[in-house]
Amino acid sequence: MNELDFLKQHTPARIGVGRTGTRPLTKDSLSFRIDHAAAVDAVYGEVSQDLLDQMGLFTVETRYGSKERYLKRPDQGRLLSEEGEKLIIEKCILRPQVQIVISDGLSASAIQKNILDVYPTLLDSLSVYNLSAGTAFFLKGGRVGCMDAIGELLQPEAFVLLIGERPGLVSAESLSAYMCYRPQKGTKESDRMVISNIHQRGTPPVEAAAHIGTMIHKMLEQKTSGVGLDI
Template identity: 45%
Template sequence: MNPSDPSPPRSEPTSEEIARLVAKVRALTPARVLAGRIGTSYRTETQLGLREDYAAAVDAVHADIDLERDLGAEFLSRWDLFEVRTRARSKSEFLLRPDLGRQLDEEDVKLFEGCPKGADLQIVIGDGLSATAVVAQVPALLPMLVEEAQYHGLSLGRPFFIRNCRVGVLNDIGRLLDPTVVILLVGERPGLATAESLSAYLAYKPRPGHTDANRNLISNIHARGTSPRDAAGRVLRLALQMIRLGLSGVEIKEQLPEPASTNHLDDQGTPAR
């Protein structure tokens, strides 16, 4: 072929090839990319999917957890799990008055009398803004956190569940039980990608007056985000770092391990080799 000859025209991809490419791209993200349209509107399939995901998000926010029904009697017995409330006495009050969800109910404070104080780690479960996330992630994540903590010889407080819970309740927990680090597993505000996303908030010796600047966060714990196993390792690395440095919040940064390392860590908060 003469180099000066023009290249032969490239054939256009077939509709089947385009469909396969679009499917591969969309499988990589929950975002609604390459959704297509009919005129100026979404396709019917896309519109129905949006409505379904919106309904799931609304349900996750407004749902109330029944511990025995949703987590199971065996799970409650295994972890000796009990329930306390915040000052928000209803779901509607919880949504309208975030300040009440940051304070434990005074009548329930007596329930802590049998709980050990001064533990290295105190794990707490809060419904937050997604009951769905708690039900989906906590049964797998809690045992993994306990496993990691025991591996490092850390003492554990008795876990409990807080109804109508906001993140600021960490301060009351620190005041009442005086643990070194509090780990709050709480449902995230759901979006249209998933209603099953859980967050883990950590604070070193939280006390009244502390703010988000005194806390650290590992978020997006769900099937298409951070897995419970990876989250357990990250949470314990961060907790060990807090214990070693004696602080939490904006003054420390999460130290991620090498990709091939395990979740078990050394006493300095770095991956064990």
């Protein structure tokens, strides 16, 4: 086996693709178009209401307005709509140990494909450490910084945001889990932690969820997160 064949066996990246003259082979061109279409569908898709109903999640919206505005104005995905703030105050437990929020982010496909494995396992992992979760909900049009706005309202000890990652040509179904101790307005990015690349061909969803529970346990023990956490 030559070095190129060895590398191709160990990465899903497009390396060593064939060409005919200056053009890629038909099979490689079609593969690219399929993966690009999946990425577009992930960004512009919607998490099904049936799935949200199955999980018992109500929906809160940010100020994203529309998908086009969401892509052009990331700041609007960090802010809650007025109606969203009212729903959170009305329906959520105040000052929970752990607040879990699920958001489509940049990939609705990530939620559709992974959340039924991640969410129940995360709850199980928290229960192993005798930790309780507050009222989970679905946040439409969310960005990572929305943790701070929600943290201001609910004042959780620890926060977990399960959010769809920006899709690429390797996977359009990748989920990230962002964690933070007592998030609030002005929280620094260095105070957040993340487990990314959660999908069947990356970090297995069940394994990732179990690890999230362990990280939350350490955060609450040490009363910190991010670069200050001793892991």
